[in-house]
Each structure stands twice: as C-alpha cells, then as structure tokens.
Amino acid sequence: MCKRKxxxxxxxxxxxxxxxxxxxxxxxxxxxxxxxxxxQEAAKNSITIESDFIQEKEMxxxxxxxxxxxxxxxxxxxxxxxxxxxxxxxxxxxxEDQMLVKDDNSENRMNIQSNKxxxxxxxxILGAVQGTLLDDQKRFNTSFADARTWYSAxxxxxxxxxxxxxxxxxxxxxxxxxxxxxxxxREASGDYTRIEFKDRKLNKPISDEKFLIP
Amino acid sequence: xRSSLFLSFCLLVTLWGxxxxxxxxLIKAEKVVHKxxxxxxxxxxxxxxxxxxxxxxxxxxxxxGFTIIKKSGDTSCRIVFANDIGMTIFDVEFxxxxxxxxxxxxxxxxxALFRIIEADLRAMMFYSFSxxxxxxxxxxxxxxxxxxNGKTDxxxxxxxxxxxVTGIAGGNNxxxxxxxxxxxxxxxxxxxxxxxxxxxxxxxxxxxxxx
Numbered sequence: 445m446c447k448r449k450x451x452x453x454x455x456x457x458x459x460x461x462x463x464x465x466x467x468x469x470x471x472x473x474x475x476x477x478x479x480x481x482x483x484q485e486a487a488k489n490s491i492t493i494e495s496d497f498i499q500e501k502e503m504x505x506x507x508x509x510x511x512x513x514x515x516x517x518x519x520x521x522x523x524x525x526x527x528x529x530x531x532x533x534x535x536x537x538x539x540e541d542q543m544l545v546k547d548d549n550s551e552n553r554m555n556i557q558s559n560k561x562x563x564x565x566x567x568x569i570l571g572a573v574q575g576t577l578l579d580d581q582k583r584f585n586t587s588f589a590d591a592r593t594w595y596s597a598x599x600x601x602x603x604x605x606x607x608x609x610x611x612x613x614x615x616x617x618x619x620x621x622x623x624x625x626x627x628x629x630r631e632a633s634g635d636y637t638r639i640e641f642k643d644r645k646l647n648k649p650i651s652d653e654k655f656l657i658p
Numbered sequence: 659x660r661s662s663l664f665l666s667f668c669l670l671v672t673l674w675g676x677x678x679x680x681x682x683x684l685i686k687a688e689k690v691v692h693k694x695x696x697x698x699x700x701x702x703x704x705x706x707x708x709x710x711x712x713x714x715x716x717x718x719x720x721x722x723g724f725t726i727i728k729k730s731g732d733t734s735c736r737i738v739f740a741n742d743i744g745m746t747i748f749d750v751e752f753x754x755x756x757x758x759x760x761x762x763x764x765x766x767x768x769x770a771l772f773r774i775i776e777a778d779l780r781a782m783m784f785y786s787f788s789x790x791x792x793x794x795x796x797x798x799x800x801x802x803x804x805x806x807n808g809k810t811d812x813x814x815x816x817x818x819x820x821x822x823v824t825g826i827a828g829g830n831n832x833x834x835x836x837x838x839x840x841x842x843x844x845x846x847x848x849x850x851x852x853x854x855x856x857x858x859x860x861x862x863x864x865x866x867x868x869x
Contacts, residue, residue: 501744505728505736510709510744526742531867532711536742545722545742547711549865554720560765562720569743608764609745629744633761637744 468589468596476588479595479617483575486622490574493518493623495644497526503635516641518573523655537657538566544657553657568613568629575615575624584613594619594626608632621646678827678835679813684795690803692821696788697805697814699823700840700848705729708847710864712739714747717859719766721747725864727783735783748772752780774860778836778853781812781828820845833857 471479494517501510510531517525524538534547543554543562556562571577577599578586583606584599595617601607609632616626623646630636701708707728714721723741730736734753740746749760750772757776785807792805792814802824803816815825822842829835835857841850853862 499744501724501740503726503738503740503746505738505749506707506726510724510726528742531709534711534742545713550713550863552713552720552722559720564765565741565743565745605764631746631761633746633749635746639743 468591471588471590471595476586479588479597479622480578480586482622483578483597483617486617487574487576489647490518490623491520491647492650493573493641493644493646494648494650495641498640498642500638501635502638504633516573517650517654519650519652519655522570523652524570524573525654537655538570539655539657542657568610572613572615572627572629573624575617575622577613577615595622678811678829678837683798684804685798687794687796687803689789689794690805690816690821692789695790696786697823698786699783701727701729701735701783702786709867710851711867712865713861713863714739715859715861716766716771723747724867733784737779737783748775750776750779752783771858771860774834774836774855774858775862777829777834778838778855778860778862781810781826781836782838782851782853785810785812785814785823785826787814817842829855829857831857 497514497516499512512528513530514526514528522538522540526536528534534545537544538556541555541557543556545552554562556566568577571580577584578597583602585602587598589596597615597617599613601610611630611632614628615624617623618625623644624641625644626638626640628636628638707726710725710727712723712725721741723739725737725739728736730751734751736751738746738749746761747763747766751758751760759772762772787807791809792807795804795806796802797804797815802818805814805816807814810828811830812826812828814823816822817824820842822840824840826838835855837854839852840848843849847866849866851864
C-alpha cells in the first residue's frame with residue numbers, strides 16, 4: 445500500500461517537473477537583448493526562405509478551426525509568395541509594392557502603397573516572417589520567453605488604434621538558427637491565426653520568376 | 659431658365675432614385691406556379707453554416723479572404739469576413755431586426771458604409787415571401803420571371819427553368835441601390851453570390867467552399 449502511494453507521488457512529481465520544464469520562462473532584459481541581436485543577425489543573413497506552412501484560424505463563432513496549407517517563399521527585400529493548396533488553391537504574391545491575388549476565377553493586382561489597409565497588413569507580415577518586427581519598438585512592447593526548443597517574443601501594440609485590431613503577435617524562434625518557425629496573431633476579439641512553417645530551407649536559391657507579377 | 663434646369667435635374671435625380679430598377683424593362687405577366695408556393699433565401703430553413711471565398715472592393719480597399727456565415731438561431735445569423743492571412747475584417751450579427759457589429763477593422767469603421775452593407779446582407783440572407791405577396795412581371799430582354807414584393811420593395815429575378823431566385827434588386831436611393839446575383843450551377847446550394855452597390859462602388863463576391 446505504502447509502496448503504491450510512493451509510486452503515485454513520484455509519478456505526480458515527475459509529471460509536474462516535466463510540465464514545468466515545458467512551460468516557457470520569462471527572459472530577463474539582458475538575455476532578451478542578446479536574443480534580439482541573434483534574431484537581427486539571422487534576419488540579415490536570411491536571403492531566401494522556402495517552407496511549407498499550415499495556417500489555422502480559430503474563431504469564437506466556429507467550433508472547428510479553418511485550416512489552410514501550402515507553400516511559402518520569401519526573398520529579400522520584399523518578395524513573398526504564398527501558394528495555398530488547401531482548402532483550395534490560390535496564390536498571393538507580394539513583390540515590393542505590388543501585390544497579386546489569384547484564384548481559379550480571378551486575378552487581382554494591387555498597389556500596396558496606395559492601399560493603407562494592405563500596407564499595414566503587409567508590414568506586419570513581412571516583419572513577422574523575418575522576425576524584424578522585434579525592431580519595431582515604436583509600435584510594440586516586447587517580452588521574451590524561453591522554452592525547451594524555442595524562444596518566443598510577445599509583441600503587444602503600444603497604440604490603442606493598433607490594439608483595436610491586434611491584441612498581440614507571438615513569434616516563436618528556433619533555438620538553432622533564430623528563424624521564425626511559428627507565429628500566432630491574436631486579435632482583440634480573442635480569435636487568433638496560427639501559422640507554422642515546416643520543412644524550412646534557408647538561403648536556397650529561389651528564382652525571381654516565382655515573384656513575378658505579370 | 660437656370661432654375662428650371664436645376665429643378666429638372668432634381669426631378670430626374672428623384673425619379674431615378676425612386677425604383678431599384680428601370681421598370682420599362684418589365685412587362686406584367688401571369689403568376690408563377692411554384693411549389694412550395696413561395697421562396698426563401700438559401701440561408702434560411704435548414705441552412706446551418708457555410709464558408710465562402712470572398713473578394714471585396716470598396717473605393718481604395720481591395721480585400722480578399724474568407725467569409726463564414728453561421729446561423730445562430732431561427733432569426734439570427736453571424737457573418738465573419740477575414741482576410742487571407744486570417745485577420746478579421748468584420749464580424750457582424752443579425753438578431754431579428756437588430757444588427758450588431760462585434761468587430762470592424764478600424765480603417766473600415768464607417769457608419770454609412772456599414773449601413774449599406776447591412777442592407778445588402780439582410781436582403782441576401784433573409785428574403786422569404788409567398789406567391790400571394792408578389793406581383794409578377796417578365797423581363798423583356800431575358801424573358802425571365804421577375805417578382806415584385808411590395809413589403810420589401812425589392813424585385814426578385816427567377817431562373818426560368820429552376821425558378822430559383824437568381825437576382826435581387828433593391829434600394830431606393832442612388833447610393834443604396836443594390837443588385838445581388840445568385841448562381842446555382844450545381845443546383846443544390848448557392849455557389850456564387852455577387853453583391854453590387856454601384857452608387858458607392860461596392861462589390862462583394864462570394865464563392866462557396868464545400869469544406
């Protein structure tokens with residue numbers, strides 16, 4: 445009886461220790477500064493990124509998540525290509541100030557600079573994908589955390605105007621190369637979008653044609 | 659002379675603003691025989707929820723993404739439009755005659771715009787009428803039956819073969835006139851919807867995603 449009790453307690457203790465080890469721990473400012481520098485360096489050295497992605501949108505109005513999947517390409521400075529394959533194929537290309545959204549039925553071209561909504565969204569996305577959003581200390585407060593396999597940076601908007609749209613953006617950095625492997629964008633309503641980058645290839649040559657907007 | 663010209667112009671604008679459509683395009687016709695003896699929106703009855711690919715154009719805004727339409731009760735419905743990367747553009751709810759905006763992306767927070775969007779969505783979501791409620795016409799160009807419902811002051815265009823509602827024209831002022839097209843290529847649930855508000859240059863296109 446006594447042995448069984450000890451076994452139970454040990455199991456409970458081990459589980460608690462394991463869970464505590466998984467919990468992200470806040471990082472003090474000095475160490476955070478170092479991570480910031482490492483991320484900056486990684487962003488500077490990331491000329492191209494090619495990756496698969498899974499995007500999940502959780503909304504209070506729906507019991508199930510909306511899951512989209514596809515392929516992602518980034519090329520410095522401002523070239524992005526999102527190829528959605530699921531739930532159905534469509535394509536978004538951003539090339540400097542131009543943007544193309546293409547699906548089965550239509551093709552839409554836009555100038556990002558002349559559209560303040562797109563400009564705002566694009567800045568957040570480009571900054572989040574590269575991790576350079578950490579440098580945007582004018583608009584965001586940042587707090588860092590450390591978990592077993594990643595560092596996270598939680599960005600909360602400073603201005604109430606931006607906070608009306610975004611409650612927080614959390615970027616998860618890989619501990620080996622300091623690249624962004626996951627981002628979570630939480631809206632004021634509590635709904636969130638989670639984008640996970642998988643099978644990432646850094647600095648593999650990507651042809652400019654991938655970002656061509658005809 | 660100048661004032662009579664101005665008056666004529668005002669009269670023209672007023673007359674133009676009186677009806678959602680040009681009535682001269684219609685001729686009176688016999689009542690349409692339809693079973694059941696009425697029509698209702700594809701978002702009523704057994705409808706629960708649907709996901710649509712969405713393109714929205716309004717002045718300087720061009721937005722693409724997804725719209726979720728979900729029934730939250732017999733007379734209530736939630737509509738959420740999020741852009742491609744998942745950021746919510748608007749989240750609104752109809753509860754009976756009430757319109758609640760849970761969230762509107764700040765650059766789009768314009769009361770007048772959302773009054774128009776509310777009217778468009780209400781017309782799309784909640785039409786329901788019987789043959790007794792309507793006057794029947796035929797469109798001169800297409801020979802399609804057109805039903806006028808005095809209660810809603812809307813014209814409902816029917817497909818001559820299926821008798822599905824494939825178009826709604828409503829609104830009495832130049833800026834709030836709307837035209838909604840429904841497309842049923844596969845005959846079950848509406849596949850494509852297009853909402854036009856030419857007065858303010860608003861176009862919303864919805865393409866059903868069977869997920």
